[in-house]
Amino acid sequence: MNILSVDQIYKADKITIKNQNIDSVQLMERAGEQVFDWIEDILMGAPIHIHVFCGIGNNGGDGLVVGRLLIESDYNVTVYVVNFSDKRSKDFLHNYDRIKTDTKVWPTLIKSEKDFPEIGSGDIVLDSIFGIGLNRSPEGWVKKLIEHLNKSGALIISIDIPSGLFANKALEDKDAVIKATHTLTFQIPKLAFFLPETGPFASMVKTLDIGLDQKFIEEAEPLAQLISQEEAQSFYIPRKKFGYKGTYGHALIVAGSYGKIGAAVLASTAAFRIGAGMVTAFVPKCGYNILQTTLPEAMVITDKEEEFITEITSDFEPTAIGIGMGMGKNQATVQALKKLFKNSKSQFVIDADALNNISENKDLMKLLPKKSILTPHPGELKRLIGSWNDDYEKLEKVKKFSKKHDVVVIVKGAYTATVYEDKIYINTSGNPGMGTAGSGDTLSGILTGLLCQGYDILSASLFGVFMHGFAGNKAADKMGYEALIAGDIIENLSEAYVELFMDPENDNWEDDDLFDDDWDDDDWDDDEWEDDFLK
Numbered sequence: 001m002n003i004l005s006v007d008q009i010y011k012a013d014k015i016t017i018k019n020q021n022i023d024s025v026q027l028m029e030r031a032g033e034q035v036f037d038w039i040e041d042i043l044m045g046a047p048i049h050i051h052v053f054c055g056i057g058n059n060g061g062d063g064l065v066v067g068r069l070l071i072e073s074d075y076n077v078t079v080y081v082v083n084f085s086d087k088r089s090k091d092f093l094h095n096y097d098r099i100k101t102d103t104k105v106w107p108t109l110i111k112s113e114k115d116f117p118e119i120g121s122g123d124i125v126l127d128s129i130f131g132i133g134l135n136r137s138p139e140g141w142v143k144k145l146i147e148h149l150n151k152s153g154a155l156i157i158s159i160d161i162p163s164g165l166f167a168n169k170a171l172e173d174k175d176a177v178i179k180a181t182h183t184l185t186f187q188i189p190k191l192a193f194f195l196p197e198t199g200p201f202a203s204m205v206k207t208l209d210i211g212l213d214q215k216f217i218e219e220a221e222p223l224a225q226l227i228s229q230e231e232a233q234s235f236y237i238p239r240k241k242f243g244y245k246g247t248y249g250h251a252l253i254v255a256g257s258y259g260k261i262g263a264a265v266l267a268s269t270a271a272f273r274i275g276a277g278m279v280t281a282f283v284p285k286c287g288y289n290i291l292q293t294t295l296p297e298a299m300v301i302t303d304k305e306e307e308f309i310t311e312i313t314s315d316f317e318p319t320a321i322g323i324g325m326g327m328g329k330n331q332a333t334v335q336a337l338k339k340l341f342k343n344s345k346s347q348f349v350i351d352a353d354a355l356n357n358i359s360e361n362k363d364l365m366k367l368l369p370k371k372s373i374l375t376p377h378p379g380e381l382k383r384l385i386g387s388w389n390d391d392y393e394k395l396e397k398v399k400k401f402s403k404k405h406d407v408v409v410i411v412k413g414a415y416t417a418t419v420y421e422d423k424i425y426i427n428t429s430g431n432p433g434m435g436t437a438g439s440g441d442t443l444s445g446i447l448t449g450l451l452c453q454g455y456d457i458l459s460a461s462l463f464g465v466f467m468h469g470f471a472g473n474k475a476a477d478k479m480g481y482e483a484l485i486a487g488d489i490i491e492n493l494s495e496a497y498v499e500l501f502m503d504p505e506n507d508n509w510e511d512d513d514l515f516d517d518d519w520d521d522d523d524w525d526d527d528e529w530e531d532d533f534l535k
């Protein structure tokens with residue numbers, strides 16, 4: 001799914017209106033109806049007080065449509081116009097007139113702080129103050145209104161985007177942004193929803209199909225692409241009937257030091273479970289017994305040194321090498337890396353201390369093998385590319401690094417971003433339970449195992465990151481977030497493969513947390529609403 005810029009979204013709007021021979025008021029009505037239907041599905045007539053806050057642009061216009069439909073369905077609604085300017089948009093004015101004529105209810109004007117209504121913590125706020133037309137951070141009493149709504153404790157449903165958030169630009173004032181409980185976005189997800197600084201304002205995003213021109217959306221050059229189950233399916237390479245272990249490659253996992261041999265175990269096991277034909281672990285001597293006992297399927301080569309790696313040798317040419325996990329930063333290890341990068345013809349997945357060593361040694365950076373996959377978490381990334389002011393600058397710096405060194409960079413976290421040259425791909429699987437030691441080692445093993453099976457560096461990255469998160473989701477389904485440990489991700493790779501081609505709806509990025517099961521509950525009642533959502 002393509003993530004488009006604000007300019008492209010306006011363009012999609014125009015093209016839709018032209019191609020479908022409708023006017024912008026009809027498109028607004030469609031958008032408003034979609035939001036109304038979503039609310040209606042959940043509330044089913046519950047008499048909860050809904051406060052609709054409308055700005056004076058088209059986002060406000062959407063709010064007026066929803067307000068009108070709610071009033072007509074006898075909900076307990078108050079509609080407000082947040083009157084920060086007299087420059088009301090044409091379609092806002094159309095719907096302003098319509099709500100008055102159709103419902104005989106006049107919206108309440110808010111012109112200053114003294115007009116702020118009281119909001120109960122059990123109420124619902126519909127936020128349609130600003131949409132993608134926001135051009136600067138809200139200030140003065142409008143900012144105060146946003147703070148007032150955030151403090152209310154009410155459930156806040158933002159229309160299209162939380163007001164005060166820019167769709168594809170950095171945050172200016174974090175206090176002037178609505179903290180939405182739900183964001184109902186029109187068809188095209190906004191980049192801000194997936195970045196660590198701005199994503200938390202949106203939470204629980206749902207895309208509503210308002211029938212925008214599909215051809216335009218698909219053919220536009222996206223800001224980024226979302227990788228969900230459907231995309232992951234397209235990367236999958238089926239096993240061959242006459243395949244044998246040699247067909248699926250030989251992975252070399254170079255990892256571990258005294259006290260961190262577990263990293264080698266996790267990565268090697270993950271490489272096997274994702275489907276590598278053979279896996280050899282290269283570890284310091286102290287790792288030998290551990291590896292041979294915990295993972296009898298793996299072969300083991302040991303360094304001559306007891307506690308860390310000093311010289312990496314093997315009597316075969318690995319298909320892919322996963323390197324760095326728990327490896328430490330001993331000078332001898334740095335020398336070993338230099339030698340390996342100079343001499344090896346294998347493909348590399350470079351992680352953890354291998355990345356840290358590269359960041360600290362310019363010589364090593366120069367030897368960085370082209371077409372490698374790098375998997376930094378935010379701390380490792382900072383050491384690699386230097387610091388950044390905001391997420392957008394970070395992504396630009398990563399693109400530059402990727403192009404300069406001809407490598408794929410996987411920026412790990414919630415919504416892991418994979419960057420290759422100028423392109424950004426955002427992963428949608430995974431959950432907070434995966435913030436646990438060894439989770440990254442597991443990913444490195446998965447990526448190495450995929451390279452072994454013939455996936456190219458980009459598809460190995462996108463498929464591997466997805467499968468890692470997908471397996472993490474399978475694990476979390478059974479054990480919850482807190483109890484999940486890295487080994488559980490590996491154990492659930494089998495289920496991830498088995499379910500890869502099952503109903504994609506089941507693992508949509510939009511269906512976050514425990515929420516959707518409850519939403520669909522047929523015997524909904526007010527008490528349940530209170531218990532589940534308004535605490």
Ligand SMILES: NC(=O)C1=CN([C@@H]2O[C@H](COP(=O)(O)OP(=O)(O)OC[C@H]3O[C@@H](n4cnc5c(N)ncnc54)[C@H](O)[C@@H]3O)[C@@H](O)[C@H]2O)[C@@H](O)CC1
Pocket residue numbers: 009010013027028031055056057058059060061062084085087089129130131132133134135136137138139159160161186210212
């Ligand atoms: N493109 C689409 O797919 C559709 C968009 N629609 C809605 O239209 C919205 C965009 O509407 P608009 O372009 O009118 O923009 P907005 O409704 O976001 O409003 C922007 C208005 O506020 C002003 N403004 C911006 N930042 C301000 C600030 N900090 N303080 C005070 N005033 C400020 C602008 O000058 C403009 O007048 C979308 O977010 C969406 O909700 C829907 O009506 C239908 C379809």
Ligand SMILES: Nc1ncnc2c1ncn2[C@@H]1O[C@H](COP(=O)(O)OP(=O)(O)O)[C@@H](O)[C@H]1O
Pocket residue numbers: 376377412413414415416429430431432433434435436437438439440441442443468469
């Ligand atoms: N909140 C989250 N949502 C989704 N994935 C997450 C989340 N937190 C962590 N992860 C994933 O878990 C992994 C953690 O990697 P890393 O920090 O390198 O762990 P370690 O070094 O302990 O192995 C990454 O793949 C990351 O994307």
Ligand SMILES: [K+]
Pocket residue numbers: 059127128129130131158159160161162163
């Ligand atoms: K909004």
